[in-house]
Amino acid sequence: MKRSLLATAWTTSRARRGISALAAAVALCAVPATHAQQQIPSKVDIDFDRFYTADEMEAQLRRLANAYPQLCHLEQYGTSSLGRPMWMLIINNPKTGAEGTKPGMYIDGAIHANEIQSGETVLYTAWYLLKAHGQVPKLTEIVDRTTFYLIPLVNPDGRVNWFSKPNTPNSARSGQVPTDNDGDGLFDEDGPDDMNGDGNISTMWRRDPLGTHKRDPRDPNKMVAVPAEPRADGTREYGDWSFAGQEGFDNDGDGSTNEDDAGGYDMNRNFPSGWQPVNVQGGAGKYPLCFPETKSIVDFVLKHPEIAAAQAYHNAGGMILRGPGAQSRERDYPRQDVAVYDRIQDTGAQMLPFYKSMVIWKDLYTVHGGLVNWMAEGEGIISLTNELWNDKRMMQNGQEPTEEDRKLWNERMLFGQTQVPLQELVHPDYGTVLVGGGSKYSSRIPPPFMLEEEAHRNFAFTMFHADQLPLLRWESVETKQVSPGLWEVTATIANDRLIPTRTARAAEKRIGYPDELHLTGAPVATAGLLRSRLDRSFEAQDFRPAELRVERGVPGQGSLAARFLVTGAEGTPITLKYTAEKAKAIETSVKLGESTIKADPAAASAAPGAASKPAPATGAPPKE
């Protein structure tokens, strides 16, 4: 009852959204836990039970950008290999700070163009965040303190190919720069061919009196292997058909079929950290970032050091992957960073049915030059890749579907839509062939009716990731007189989220700029970082002590302590400012003689009179 009233109030207040949003937010907080998701209106209706071509995707981004100009804008961050504009939607609320003044999260999809639902997942993220801003308190808060850089289609050329040309669930993964895969000096001259004209590349079976397979008499679209074991009487059974590979011809007459398809490289093996040439890593490209698609992203990220989290969506398998991609780079993931990854990934495994938290090289396969690897290892960004969709979603019981289960799923749930009936055709080299099988939608991609759920769950998990971006506050500022006119100013800065302002990787490799803690308003005699607020001595920063450099930043769910010795009269106002590339700066002012927390009066005083108090035997000597 209460809920429906609220919903009504909400609907009628749409015209006064700015004011009512806050009221609604407050009111919603009071609502007991519910199971249904609040239906929130959007200025742009987008269906998430369908997939979008590159042009349609661009049009949807444009609609969003036009509908929410105060919250987002569309930026062309580059031009693809074949000359298509590459689009990024940037979501930022300028009222809470310009881009670059708050932490950023980068989210992309479809660098492998065949992994199509990753594009819709990014589009869903944009759509949901924009409509929820001002309506859902949690998401409003996330949007207000974060800049989102969203690229639905990293590889628009491949997207165009996948939708407009015959493909398999695995093809058009590559960018589309003509590439001489077989080294014969010709480019893309022998790709597969859509012999039956159905828009898919499926499989071929050639007629063969000594065949390995026969058609299932009850289901002529099913090929059944004949046993290689002789019958009891010693004779051997043969089928009528043998597998003849992917649908296509030997277009260049070199004796191999379909060996030089469009493109033929892997842009997610083309990023700098740990990049290896093609004799180690297939598809790596001739050098790191040789493709405009990859280079534009890296150049953008290098210009946006506020990016502290990243998600690059792929399909398939239901995985939440982190690096390293190769065992040799294990040492590039310091223990402290791994702890952050573990917390985020494990949460993902709870939120995403049948998804597993995994490490790329250990649990999947070795990858050199992946985007998330560069983000994590080269830039110190907490970066993940979700492999969207898991076939267990077909099942009620969460088991891996059997061959029979898949057949029933296709027949009963999809009405046979992803299967192309076998058709007899004449092949110039093979004679009679059967062509057919799974369409390009037949694996890796959720059926449209499940797309929205898949997109929402992954969006929700990625918002959990975004919510872990560093958020700083002053935990304490204490001033204590050491001697007349000399003050000890001790400050602690807390970060309540999981991601530190500087990852251990960033600190170790001195990536980007260190954080800085500045004190102004009184002359600083010396200053240094403390291991804890209660430490009595510090290692002095000898030069420019009023501008402490904090290479290690503020840890996740922890705090940083620092102390300044300043001179000045009691009551002198001083200002402290903490700046970080990956967190919103914070500033506070106190007067000498004031403290924001009440120290234990029994604790050792810094006053000269107390200095004679013997140090505990266990007390560590001041660090030299």
Place this chain on the structure above:
Amino acid sequence: MHTFVIASIVLAAQASPTAPQAPVPAAPAAPAAPAPEPIVLPVERRNSAGLATAIDALRSRFPTLISARQLATSVGKLPIPMLVLSSDAAQADARPGILLVAGMEGPRWSAGEAALVAAEVLARDHADLLKQVTIYVVPRANPDAGEAFSATLLRDYSGNAYPHDNDRDHKFDEDPPIDLNGDGFITQMRLAGAKPPWSNPTVVADAADARLMKKPDATKGQTPVYTLWNEGIDADADGRIGEDWKGGINIDRNFPHRWVEFEDEAGAYPLIAPESKALADFVIANPRIVAAVILGRNDTMVNVPDGKAKTDAGIAAMLDEADVAPYAEVAKAYREALGQKRAASNDTAGSFLAWMNAQRGVPTFGAQLWGRPDVPPKEAAKGGPADGAKDAAKDAPKDSAKDAAKDPPKPAPEAAKPEAPAAVTEGARPEGARPEGARPAGAAPPEGARRGQRGPRGGMGGPTAGPRRAEASTEAPKPMDEDDAAWLAYSDQVRGGIGFVPWTKTPHPQLGEVEVGGWVAGFKDNPPLPEVRPLGEKTGAFLAKLAEFRPVVELREPTLTVMGPGLYRINAELANTGRLPTIERGGRAEGVTPAHVVRISPPVERIKSGRRTDIVRGLDPGEVRAYDWIVAASPEELVEVQLLFAGAPLKSFAFRDGVRVDAPAAPPAAAGRPPAPEFSAPRTPQPQPPSSTPIPTSAKGGAK
């Protein structure tokens, strides 16, 4: 030889009055034949306008053989010119090519000069070769560094003009090294007993020569005495001195093979420097380049790689073992041509050289032009004079002081005064006299050497600590870095002391008084000016020789045997009759670079035996691939055996009805992609720089 003498005379005549008066190597009596007038007169530290003038001169002297293109524009907006030596500019890219690259570093000015001279020599003496082979010459691949070094202030640095905040304080180039003593060089500063907040001492003076700094030998109870800095001040009050200078990316650390992530000079990612990328893209776009030579810091000519070093991923660090033998032959030819016996070894991580061999498979050679020359053996061991000569003399053989007197550099007057801080050598410091706050021996690198920043060269000893002389011994102490000591001897005895600025007391606004001194930038990198043209001539001759070594892929005349009605056996051979592989192992992976393709025309179903298409990724010198096809063909059908490269037919043989017939005319070989824009020289006439800004021979304390 005659050209050699004339060139030397011409050079001597045009050399500036203050140019080093190093002895011109004695030449045998010249024959009477007149020598052609040299076009390129090497100069020290040519600026980009001077480079354009030289290129213009070469082009106008050899208009039919030399053209120029602009490879790219540097970060500092300077052109990167490339000379194209070919009898037919339009066909140049369709012929086998050899690439010569110089000028990747700033201080090594002689490499670019030698490259220009080599271009002249090739056009002058090898016009016939240029009908078959195209030679590309990039005299200055890193024009920003070259331009910086053509200015008046010399510094050992090779970055391009890419902005870089070295000390990560949000300010760019705010604390550059400064020439405190006004000698025109950025050298080093040392201070004994520096105390916090300034960096603690890390080194001691080497007893063998107090000018040389070395790590203290902790096993002998030595403790650090000196702190070393770049010459400069702490302009930004961060406690570090001269640590944030202009630039940049060292383009020869910015290539993808063994690129060093997070090294300051290596760039944010491989080929981010437009200069590096231009070279890489040029090589990739021109698969007919069969070999390359890089005149620069890396040497593979004297110390030929053995092919054993591997990367973490298990591929060749430079060269595969199987490619070493032919490679070594070229290196030998180079040594014979240039006479170089000694070479410095440098780290090739991220270099153009390593990338070319290991990832492109193009045989590419690193040449330093010259190495440290010999000095008379009995002189070599002596320490040169310097401030601190007193201590050096104490530990050195008896005649050292006498040597010091007769063999300048003359110590600066104030250094000779008794109150001047004498260098504290390793033997002179009392045991246990550890300065306040001293770190353990050898613990700290010199200021500026952190995070991959290259410290000032030559300040520290070599990687291994040499044995220290016994306290009681009368033997001369052995220098920790014998190579540095030998350079010093060469500088002192042959070059009038121009290579090393003696440590000299200089007031410092923050440290009080320091000593400024150290190696002169570029001294070890460049031969004396008069030797440059002869070395360039020899480089040109060597390149002609290298062109003769090039791989030559031949499809030999096939034979045909009739095996039955309409059934033929056709045998053919593909051979590399050159002395280099077509592609080294590093470039043989599928799709790296176009392969040679041998194919036979009938469709696959009528090729009863043999493969219709053979993709040949790499053919070693002397390697022969035999083809044995059995084909069924109708009497009227033309059966063709073809060799192709990069999609274009190179050679074709045809049979009809079992009889050899003329092959159908092949279309002309593809001429490659459209040429790069013509190089247009900046038209502002500018005098050559050297006469105004030579390396002074009279660098403080130099020979008079």
